[in-house]
Amino acid sequence: RLQESGPGLVKPSETLSLTCNVSGGSITTSLYFWGWIRQTPEKGLEWLATILYTGSAHYNPSVESRVTIFVDTSKNQVSLKMSSVTAADTAVYYCTRRGTTASPVRNAFDIWGQGTVVIVSS
Amino acid sequence: QPMLTQPPSTSGTPGQRVTISCSGSDSNIGRNPVSWYQQLPGMAPKLLIFGDYLRPSGVPDRFSASKSGTAASLAISGLQSEDEASYFCATWNDNLGGLWLFGGGTKLTV
Numbered sequence: 001r002l003q004e005s006g007p008g009l010v011k012p013s014e015t016l017s018l019t020c021n022v023s024g025g026s027i028t029t030s031l032y033f034w035g036w037i038r039q040t041p042e043k044g045l046e047w048l049a050t051i052l053y054t055g056s057a058h059y060n061p062s063v064e065s066r067v068t069i070f071v072d073t074s075k076n077q078v079s080l081k082m083s084s085v086t087a088a089d090t091a092v093y094y095c096t097r098r099g100t101t102a103s104p105v106r107n108a109f110d111i112w113g114q115g116t117v118v119i120v121s122s
Numbered sequence: 123q124p125m126l127t128q129p130p131s132t133s134g135t136p137g138q139r140v141t142i143s144c145s146g147s148d149s150n151i152g153r154n155p156v157s158w159y160q161q162l163p164g165m166a167p168k169l170l171i172f173g174d175y176l177r178p179s180g181v182p183d184r185f186s187a188s189k190s191g192t193a194a195s196l197a198i199s200g201l202q203s204e205d206e207a208s209y210f211c212a213t214w215n216d217n218l219g220g221l222w223l224f225g226g227g228t229k230l231t232v
Contacts, residue, residue, distance in 0.1 A: 037224075045167070045210055047222035060221050094166055107214070108157035108172030115166050 002095040002113035009119050010089075016082040016120075020095030020113060027076050028053040031103040034078040036069065038091040039115070046091075049080065050098060085120045092117050124150055124215045126225035133231040139199040142228045144211035146192050150223055154214040156194040158187055161208045161227070170209075171196065198230070206232040 006018040018036065027034055035050035049069040051057040057069050068081045078095060095113040099105040127145040134140040144156065158171035169178055171187040174194065187196045194213075198205055211225040 037222075044226050045212075045224035047224070050222075058220065061219050062221075099172075105169070105172050105178055107155050108169055109159070109167070109212070110169045110172070110178060112166040112168070 002097065002111055004093060004095045004113045004116040006093065006116040006118055008117065009121065010085055011122050012086055012120055013084055016080075016085050016089065016118060018080045018082075018093055018095075018116065018118075020078045020080075022076045022078065022097075026073075027071060027078065028073050031100055033098040033100060034071065035096050035098060036078075036080045037094045037096050037109070037112075038089075039094065040091045048082075051078065052100075087120050090118060090120045124217060124221075124223055126150065126211055126213065126223050128209075128211060128225040128228045130226065131229045131231065134198075134201045136201055136203060136232060138201045139197060140201060140230065141198075142196045142209050142211075142230070144194040144196070144225050146194075146213065146223070148192060149217045150192075150213050150215040151189065151194055152192040153216060156187070156189055156211055156213045158185075158194075158196045159210045159212065160205075161210065163207070167210060201232055203232050206230055 001023045003021045010016050033050045036048040049059045051069045066083045092115040094115045096109045097111040098109045155173045159167040160170050161167040174189045175187045184200045208227045208229050210227045215223045
């Protein structure tokens, strides 16, 4: 199970911090990547970033300069920081699990959190 | 800018079969496996299909998918009222450093 947590409301130009608690299994597995996807009515679903427990990460080029994803294996958590937010970053943010090529459900996002709403406004 | 194109909406009657298309290019659908997701109103997306046509356990066999060249499609047979949802395709795009792409979604009305 994936459970996101976040501030709900963030002011423009500030840094957004999101955390995903992973329960029911360890994130220290080579079978899955962990990551974040956001959804807005205007742009639909947008992949942001993905990370393996080793720290190897991959970012969407459109947000790469503002986003950092990292894992805390001691807490079984995956987190995302996004700097210099604007109104365009207002969205529902989902924590996701994606199978690697070695996974039974390879190359697909097989588990999603319920999502956390983030509004960027002053 | 790479993109996956889906029709914004479609409809069907109970028991009918409907298909949803997803059009891409050589840099995405043409080279990489496609997955499909169902999103019920107010809920998170749920995986329906991976690896172009494979169903995770628990997904009814009423849902099937295929791919040909740079286009993929999802078929739902024996349509039920609970199938009313938005459906998204997704795949990896090799260009621009690589990124995951999602289609714009198709709203199915039953």
